[in-house]
Amino acid sequence: MKKSIRNKLFSMLSFLMVAAFVLAACQPSGAPTPAEAESSSSDSYVVWAPLSSNLGDKSFMDSANRGLMQAKDELGMEVRVIPADANDTAAWERNLREAATKPEVDMIVTGGTLMSSTLAGVAPEFPDKKFIIFDAESSGPNVTGIIYLQNEGAFVAGVLAALITKNPDKFQYAEGTNKVGLCTGQDMPVIQDYITGFKDGVAYIDPSIEVDVRFTDDWANPQKGYEVATAMINDGVDVIYAVASVTSIGILEAVAANEAYGIGQDSNQNDLQPGFIAGSAIKSVDATVFEALKEAVEGKLEMGVTRQGNIANGGVSFEPAMDIVPADILEQLNQVIAEIKAGKIVPASFFTK
Helix, strand or coil, X not given: CHHHHHHHHHHHHHHHHHHHHHHHHHCCCCCCCHHHHHHHCCCCCEXXXXXXXXXXXXXXXXXXXXXXXXXXXXXXCEEEEECCCCCXXXXXXXXXXXXXXXXCCCEEXXXXXXXXXXXXXXXXXXXXXXXXEECECCCCCCEEEEEECHHHHHHHHHXXXXXXXXXXXXXXXXXXXXXXXXXXXXXXXXXXHHHHHHHHHHHHHCCCCEXXXXXXXXXXXXXXXXXXXXXXXXXXXXXXXXXXXXXXHHHHHXXXXXXXXXXXXXXXXXXXXXXXXXXXXXXXXHHHHHHHHHHHHCCCCCCCCEEEECCCCCCEEEEECCCCCCHHHHHHHHHHHHHHHCCCCCCXXXXXX
């Protein structure tokens, strides 16, 4: 009896195994199982962001990353950020191409003036892919560019730098040398726009103030930034406007170590060296990237155009250090900002000379 029951059970199990095998054989080749289908299908809007520098600059790229993470958290996007060395242009192109070949990627975000020529070569090869590039103009019908009037923020930085060196009685580390400076990475048109705006802002307060401009020739070398900034301070510079990406970290460290003043750029850097960073000229890369992605997922983003951020629309701003800048100086600074917004002051630009 027990043997008969065992035989019947064995026969039933054999039948079920054979039936399962037959059903599997009848499935179309490569068809996913229910579990696989669930994991491979996603309603998420997929964004890849191959960048032209590493994160951790506490400035430009970190601002872009904040905007990307905001899109992930608030819009439910699937975001992959791909940093690269600032000097590895081959990696920039390789990462762009990899992103463009992925069918699941809905939008590719990149940025930086130096990246623009790389994107201009890659984007036309993938006409069905959409790209956003911040801090550069659109280079084709499938690219949305976002630029910023950096000369406006630089103008305000120049005004503050001039007011610091002209008022040593109000700024404890100022020597009243009538000399300020701008320290940056490499010479290129966008940097010349910073320089033009900064010099114009200084001259707005006092044309006799000397402006010392120096290049570190490196965007990712804080030690070089420290050395160049220290030399500037030793040569009598009261205030240094740091426009050098990662290298700016060293510039601002030198400012604090030598008891001078610094002005940050791109992100609010006032807390990097408390008591020594008098303000920061900010490019709102985070907000503008987030807004562009929000429009993209809503189907409202216009491609093939260049959007502009400026002081009037909040794409550019200035954040003074309230613990350093006294009330009367702050009032002058705010008046300048208000007049730029109203169009009464039009900062000089390298691009409109």
